[in-house]
Amino acid sequence: MISFKHVSKIYPPNIVGVEAVNLHIGPGEFVSIVGQSGTGKSTLAKLLFAEERPTRGTIEIGGWDITHIRHHEIPLLRRQMGVVFQDFKLLPRKTVYENVSFALQVAGSAPRRIREVVPVVLGIVNLHDMFDRYPHQLSGGEQQRVAIARSLVHQPKVLVADEPTGNLDALNAREILDLLKKINEFGTTVVLVTHDRDLVNRVRRRVITLEGGKIVSDVEEGRYKL
Amino acid sequence: MILSIYRVSKFAIQNFWRNFWLSLITITMLVLTLLTVNILVVLNFVTDRAIQAVADRVEVSVYFHANASETSVQNAVTYLRSLQQVRDVATISADEALEQFAARHQDDETIMKSLEEIGTNPFGPSLIVKAHEVADFNTVLEALENPQFRDNIREKDFSNYEAIITRIKDTTDRIRTFGIVLSGIFLLIAVLIVFNTVRMGLFIHREEIGIMKLVGASNAFVRAPFLLEMVLLSVVALAVTALLLYPTLAVLEPKFGFYFGGQTVGLINYFEQNGWRLFGLQLAGLVFLTLFSTWLAMRKYLKV
Ligand SMILES: Nc1ncnc2c1ncn2[C@@H]1O[C@H](COP(=O)(O)OP(=O)(O)OP(=O)(O)O)[C@@H](O)[C@H]1O
Ligand SMILES: [Mg+2]
Numbered sequence: 001m002i003s004f005k006h007v008s009k010i011y012p013p014n015i016v017g018v019e020a021v022n023l024h025i026g027p028g029e030f031v032s033i034v035g036q037s038g039t040g041k042s043t044l045a046k047l048l049f050a051e052e053r054p055t056r057g058t059i060e061i062g063g064w065d066i067t068h069i070r071h072h073e074i075p076l077l078r079r080q081m082g083v084v085f086q087d088f089k090l091l092p093r094k095t096v097y098e099n100v101s102f103a104l105q106v107a108g109s110a111p112r113r114i115r116e117v118v119p120v121v122l123g124i125v126n127l128h129d130m131f132d133r134y135p136h137q138l139s140g141g142e143q144q145r146v147a148i149a150r151s152l153v154h155q156p157k158v159l160v161a162d163e164p165t166g167n168l169d170a171l172n173a174r175e176i177l178d179l180l181k182k183i184n185e186f187g188t189t190v191v192l193v194t195h196d197r198d199l200v201n202r203v204r205r206r207v208i209t210l211e212g213g214k215i216v217s218d219v220e221e222g223r224y225k226l
Numbered sequence: 227m228i229l230s231i232y233r234v235s236k237f238a239i240q241n242f243w244r245n246f247w248l249s250l251i252t253i254t255m256l257v258l259t260l261l262t263v264n265i266l267v268v269l270n271f272v273t274d275r276a277i278q279a280v281a282d283r284v285e286v287s288v289y290f291h292a293n294a295s296e297t298s299v300q301n302a303v304t305y306l307r308s309l310q311q312v313r314d315v316a317t318i319s320a321d322e323a324l325e326q327f328a329a330r331h332q333d334d335e336t337i338m339k340s341l342e343e344i345g346t347n348p349f350g351p352s353l354i355v356k357a358h359e360v361a362d363f364n365t366v367l368e369a370l371e372n373p374q375f376r377d378n379i380r381e382k383d384f385s386n387y388e389a390i391i392t393r394i395k396d397t398t399d400r401i402r403t404f405g406i407v408l409s410g411i412f413l414l415i416a417v418l419i420v421f422n423t424v425r426m427g428l429f430i431h432r433e434e435i436g437i438m439k440l441v442g443a444s445n446a447f448v449r450a451p452f453l454l455e456m457v458l459l460s461v462v463a464l465a466v467t468a469l470l471l472y473p474t475l476a477v478l479e480p481k482f483g484f485y486f487g488g489q490t491v492g493l494i495n496y497f498e499q500n501g502w503r504l505f506g507l508q509l510a511g512l513v514f515l516t517l518f519s520t521w522l523a524m525r526k527y528l529k530v
Contacts, residue, residue: 049440071445078442089437106443108230150441 001027001158001189002048007057008213009043017043017052019213025191027157030184032200033193035210041193044210045162048191049083050074062157079107082151082159082188086166088143090135090150096122097131100150107154121149125179141172148179159183162193173199230447237451238458241427248423249459255412255419256463256516257470260508262409264471267504268493269405272482273398275491280391285356286366287383292320292350294378299351302375306355309369311362316354323349350380360391417519420459424452424523435528449524456516464509471497 002025009017018040025031033041046052047059050069058067066077090099097118104114122128125145135143144164151159161180165173177199184190194200200207209217242249290299299317306315318326324347331337341348357363363384369375370382428435438448475493482491497504 075439075442075444078440083440089433089440091434091437102437103441105233106438106441106447108447110229154442 001025001029001062002191003060004047005058005060007047007054007059009040009047009052010055016040016213018047018210021057021213021215023208023215023218025189027189028184028187030181030190030203030205031192032203032205032207033191033210034195034200034207036195039210040213041195041210042162043213045083045160045191045193048158048160049081050077075107079154080156080158082148082154082156084144084147084151084159084161084164086163088135088140088147088167090143090146092135095132095134096127096138096146099135099146100153103150103153117153121152122146124152124182125149139172140168141175144168144172144176145179148176148183152183156188158189158191160191160193163195164192165194165196165199170198174202177202230450234447234450234454238454241431241451241455242458245423245427245430248426252419252423252459253463253466255416256460256512257466259409259412259416260463260467260512261470262405262412263508264467264504266402266405266409268475268478269398269401271493271496272491273394276394277391280394281360282356284360284363285354286363288353288355288370288379289381289383290350290352290378291380292348294350298375298378299353302370302378303353305375306353306366306369309365311357311359311365312355313358314356318352318354320347320349320351323347323352413515417515420456420516420519421523423459424456424520425527427452427455428523428527449528452524453517453520456520457513460509460512460516464505464512467508468501468505 002023004021004023007021007023008019011017021044033044035041043052047054048061050066053069054067058065060066061077062080064077069077091102094102100118100122101114104117109117119128119131122131125148127142127145127149130138130142135146138146144167148161148164159180164180165176168176173196180190180192181203192199192203204221206218206220208215288302290302303315303317306312327349328338328341355366357366367382367384370379435448472494475497479491479493482493
């Protein structure tokens with residue numbers, strides 16, 4: 001599903017984001033990427049959804065070489081994957097429903113399809129009774145669930161979550177994790193970037209550890225070391 | 227496609243209202259620019275009319291000797307008519323000249339008496355020659371120097387309006403230069419203001435734009451609302467200009483008429499007949515201008 005071949009990202013002038021990363025993630029996998037601050041976890045995520053381009057090496061997603069992806073192709077890539085962030089990235093002046101339908105609108109979906117899809121994804125994240133609320137009327141966990149619902153509207157093959165629980169307490173974090181696992185069970189490949197020890201230990205799935213931009217360990221059913 | 231147009235329009239109209247003051251300032255500046263351009267158009271039109279009106283009155287009167295033969299006068303007329311510079315030749319026969327003179331002075335007894343004393347018609351035939359342009363009169367005057375005509379001609383009277391015309395041209399040329407410089411300055415300010423409006427728009431919507439891109443909005447979809455908003459502002463500016471211009475012209479028209487001897491200048495008529503072309507051109511120019519500065523602002527501030 002995802003393959004990195006000897007990928008390096010050097011930020012100008014000379015800052016190492018990631019270095020010589022070789023990585024293969026199969027379809028349906030649930031991979032946690034861990035490591036200390038500044039070790040290149042977010043860089044890896046950004047390379048995945050083409051927010052950054054690799055300095056060296058090649059990246060493929062679903063057989064698509066996105067190493068030199070063109071500007072106008074980036075939207076097509078993003079419509080095939082979901083992205084979730086620590087700060088939710090919801091539009092404050094739009095309701096829950098509008099925030100989710102927005103993702104379909106900008107992709108040119110028909111109103112009928114929007115009316116079908118939005119309640120379904122909001123149902124998946126268990127928010128059917130909060131359609132008309134604004135983000136500031138929701139708890140952090142609920143906001144993140146809206147963001148996850150939004151990431152699901154295109155039925156993505158890959159979901160990239162960069163510290164999705166960074167702003168949440170332990171209880172909410174677990175709920176989000178359960179949600180990601182549920183999504184993974186539907187068949188979506190999940191890449192979870194985190195440094196939450198408890199979370200990683202609960203997943204009991206593949207864990208990749210980064211240090212100084214390099215992969216230092218990659219174990220099936222790993223535990224958070226460090 | 228239609229759906230995207232609808233959504234883009236919705237975003238554009240939202241931008242317009244949410245940044246109402248910014249929109250207002252932009253429109254004001256566009257209107258000022260358009261007004262100066264239209265003042266130039268009016269000025270051009272009125273000067274053309276003024277010069278034409280003066281030129282219409284320019285004529286050469288050619289007085290023949292009283293003993294000049296009918297054929298020699300006729301020859302002169304034929305010759306003059308053959309010149310392409312000559313617009314019109316009117317003949318006044320000796321009898322008509324006498325009649326006109328008598329009519330003009332019928333209350334003046336001394337003149338009437340002396341006319342009676344002479345007993346014969348002291349007047350000769352005369353011609354009134356009109357040319358197409360003021361400069362053409364030189365040709366006419368030269369032509370009449372031809373010995374064939376010269377001996378029969380008593381006097382040539384050229385009412386020269388050239389000085390007046392030069393003065394009109396000088397004054398309006400100065401106003402025109404000023405107008406062109408002014409509209410140039412306004413144009414530049416308009417570009418800068420549009421640039422800034424778009425920049426502010428991008429800044430205000432940076433979060434929204436970032437999210438749009440993350441969820442897979444195409445670049446065109448991100449950009450289109452800003453471009454459309456500026457087209458919208460241009461259209462509104464043109465409409466406001468037309469609304470301001472029309473009553474102003476209606477008020478001005480009779481005032482100009484005063485200088486043209488009560489005749490209407492046809493200003494409103496001119497705008498009515500050429501309005502579509504004039505405003506169409508202005509809209510095209512304005513849209514081009516605003517899109518250009520929008521494009522500049524996006525190139526600088528929108529990384530897509
Ligand atoms: N846009 C950028 N320009 C320059 N350097 C950058 C940029 N983004 C990240 N870096 C640098 O690249 C390195 C890796 O950053 P990255 O954000 O990937 O770390 P991270 O593992 O996500 O850290 P954290 O856990 O704090 O989020 C850091 O040294 C960072 O300073
Ligand atoms: Mg990070």
